Amino acid sequence: xxxxxxSGGGLVQPGRSLRLSCTASGFNFGDYVMSWFxxxxxxxxxxxxxxxxxxxxxxTEYAATVKGRFTVSRDDSKSIAYLQINSLKIEDTAVYxxxxxxxxxxxxxxxxxxxxxxxxxx
Amino acid sequence: xxVMTQSPDSLAVSLGERATxxxxxxxxxxxxxxNKNYLAWYQQKPGQPPKLLIYWASTRESxxxxxxxxxxxxxxxxxxxxxxxxEDVAVYFCQQYYSTPWTFGQGTKVEIK
Numbered sequence: 646x647x648x649x650x651x652s653g654g655g656l657v658q659p660g661r662s663l664r665l666s667c668t669a670s671g672f673n674f675g676d677y678v679m680s681w682f683x684x685x686x687x688x689x690x691x692x693x694x695x696x697x698x699x700x701x702x703x704x705t706e707y708a709a710t711v712k713g714r715f716t717v718s719r720d721d722s723k724s725i726a727y728l729q730i731n732s733l734k735i736e737d738t739a740v741y742x743x744x745x746x747x748x749x750x751x752x753x754x755x756x757x758x759x760x761x762x763x764x765x766x767x
Numbered sequence: 768x769x770v771m772t773q774s775p776d777s778l779a780v781s782l783g784e785r786a787t788x789x790x791x792x793x794x795x796x797x798x799x800x801x802n803k804n805y806l807a808w809y810q811q812k813p814g815q816p817p818k819l820l821i822y823w824a825s826t827r828e829s830x831x832x833x834x835x836x837x838x839x840x841x842x843x844x845x846x847x848x849x850x851x852x853x854e855d856v857a858v859y860f861c862q863q864y865y866s867t868p869w870t871f872g873q874g875t876k877v878e879i880k
Binding site: 690691692708709742751753754755757758759760 | 798801803805807815816817818819822823828860862864867868869870871872873874
């Protein structure tokens with residue numbers, strides 16, 4: 646059974662850093678692009694960034710709103726994708742979701758984790 | 768950025784009736800080499816993550832009831848829910864994954880009349 650489990654969220658002060666984890670199971674993690682999205686309370690969905698699989702270079706892309714502060718990385722040996730968030734802002738308050746993409750079949754976002762809530766407040 | 772515009776923002780439909788949600792992209796999301804529109808529909812219930820219903824604009828995800836269907840015409844896309852059930856109460860989003868930044872419609876809230 647495919648599972649994606651996010652963790653690492655919590656209450657953080659503005660300006661601090663946080664690292665979120667997305668632990669995957671039930672599929673060959675190394676074959677997939679892993680992406681992060683977020684959803685502010687009562688708002689819509691926003692793409693944050695993704696990391697390609699090693700076979701596609703393991704490169705990353707980010708939304709303009711977070712570029713320079715957010716970093717997506719992966720550890721294929723542990724089947725974990727990470728989202729490092731630096732210089733947290735109030736507007737980063739959201740539920741953060743991870744999801745997957747299988748590039749060779751162009752199958753996008755078929756599984757999502759339950760999300761982890763990040764609250765930025767002083 | 769590709770702007771996705773959904774309509775209506777909300778609608779109330781009687782049980783067993785049809786719900787129709789529209790989504791328009793500000794530019795083409797057709798991946799010409801595959802001849803597929805990179806457009807997805809999601810259902811989201813309170814406190815839950817989005818659930819993929821439809822991808823490539825009209826392909827139903829495995830396990831999704833066949834009362835959910837997607838259609839496409841150029842840059843106009845439609846999600847239709849026939850025979851609306853109580854469990855279909857949710858917010859529905861369209862999303863383009865043709866080019867980054869991947870963008871979503873603002874969502875349509877479906878309720879029971």
